[in-house]
Amino acid sequence: MTRPPASAAPNAAASPGRSYGNIIMFAIIGFVVLSVIVLGLGRAWDTFFIGPLVNALVFLDILMLGNFGLAIILFTLILRFATIPFTIRQLESTRAMQAAQPQMQEIQKKYKDPKRRQEETMKLYKEHGINPVGCALPLIIQMVVFIALYRALVFVVGGSPESLVGLSQRLYDIPMLQNAIPLDQHFLWLNLGQPDPTFILPLMVGVSTYVQQKMSMTPTATPQMQQQQAMMAWLMPMMLFFFMLNLPSGVGVYWVASNLFSLFASYYVYGRRILSWRQLLLPGPAPAANPEPRNKRPEQRSSTQAVEPEPEEPARDETDAAGRTGRVRAAHGKRRGKRKNRR
């Protein structure tokens, strides 16, 4: 099974799906900005994020027969599936960025004028169909949901009178939802409204975030950037670990479920990309063992593939130029990839 070279990634502007994606993205941003202007930040946040989220969680709790932990996991899956076009787009942009690294390094070397360098970089992004905004949007959505979920959980399973008063202001006047109050806060060993005193969940959040970050790291143009990226790979999980020591466990359940989903999404987009313990601990991005989407049928491939048949060597050359040793030539399949990774 072969795939088009990364340099031949379809241009974002040429794809109708991506155009729709852009329209949806800008519509969402426009709606958010407009509601903030009309209602004010606090009220808009409460009306369009916290309120619907609170009611959705209560409704899912009913669907899950009163198991609120499962309701949070179901909510995570629904949200991640709903935003999967953005997620796939982010991963594809990341993949395209990986492929464009050699040219980016060339640009860094070739152009000393920052303005010109910027222009050339943007041109390269366009050629490769890389959308930096598209990369950021799923992360922004994740963070917004994370914050909103934290606030919603305080109301939904906070368990204190203050929380219940807050819930009364946000729960819709629907008997089915009202009958579900108060929700059962217990799930596995956790009290979903309280931090996990055993540290198990904070550890799960930290570890899953670290692995997920390693899986989605991109090659960088300079050693400094690589160093920064490596630092971030540790910093973010550490921060989340410490946050989780004080946040309701329900937020941690969401985060772990979301990270697991991201790992599967990475697998879907990148194909098999196995990390060894050594690769997990060392700085730098994970190797892309088989960039071919696992379930991408031949007929689904980009039409550009026919025009630009994939050369095998350039794929290796590109990775070599980026200074990686673990990359696998696309045409050589999984066995080779595994063997390389084991080294």
Next chain:
Amino acid sequence: MEEGTLYASIDVGRMAALDPDDLTVKWVFPPNTDEGDKLDLQGIYASPVVDGDAIYFGAYDDNVYALNAEDGSLRWAFKTDDPVVGSLTLKGATLYVGSTDGILYAIDTAACTNSCPLEAARTFDTGSSIWASPLLLEGILYVAAMNGRLYALNAETLEPVDGFSFEGEAGLLVEPTPANDDTLLTGGIDNKLYALDRATGAQKWSVEGSNWFWGSPLVDGETVYAADLDGNVHALSVSDGNPIWSDAFKTESPIRSAPLLAGETLVVVDRAGNAYGLDPKSGTQQWGPTLLGKVVLSDPSLLDRSTAGDTNSSPSASPTDGSPAPTGEASPTRAAREDTATEVLISAQGGDLCRIDPATGSPVVEPPCVEVPL
């Protein structure tokens, strides 16, 4: 207030005995010691019950605590499975506790010395969650549960009373309150306040608010004052539930606390700490809002210095929201006209105590809310 001592929860999750004159602390529990530092009550949402030399209260750390009233030392703690947020009810040596684990515990305090094992309590499981304080009336214990049911139990055996049945449309938060000799009030998440027959639980009338009812209704003669969580204060006829005021009085934020009648003024305090004085007959605003600048969930209390020691109830403080709990059987009507009231004491979230003059609404001290020095 009990024998010249004011018992209140201060700070977060600490019970204190205060001098009512200057609010100085006589003792505090957990104490400021290494041993005390190990205890984290997480919050006290229930008003204490004082019985002679003992003081009882429930805490958010799932425990019921018994302290020596003299020095605040711990006598025993009784563990439930979930936080205790409602007030306790005491009859003789039996302490009735409703826990959010859904179980009503009847603790035999005589069987508890240095510790209080589970065997010291008889239990009744509602299968739901209990947030409201239980009410004891003529040997019958009324327990409102979050499954919408009001249970009438024999206080001795905890067996359900034959012929009594009531189920609301959603969870019940309002502690059962006697309106007259044969009527009980309760309500909750279905936005309704119910008047029920005390013997059978049959519904006499119900009134729908625009949000949940939670604060205890105040009954004064033939009038019920009740506030909902949309900040509407209703005055209703006990007999048929018809409105007495032309319109409900609207405050700026939700009202969790119970209304208080101080002389000729009905005092209500909303969650945002806005205190209002209303004419109880017409619902017109006499003063306010007096801005306390603190979040208030607890019931206001009257602090009458001239009669200090004559009342059995204690004000609750931050982050409490429980109402003063009776130490024995409740009288048919708990509302009392306090013509000699001198100030209203309000405990706010964060541990501050606020004091206002009920006649004018002006703060007794400036600022109106002060932190109790530990």
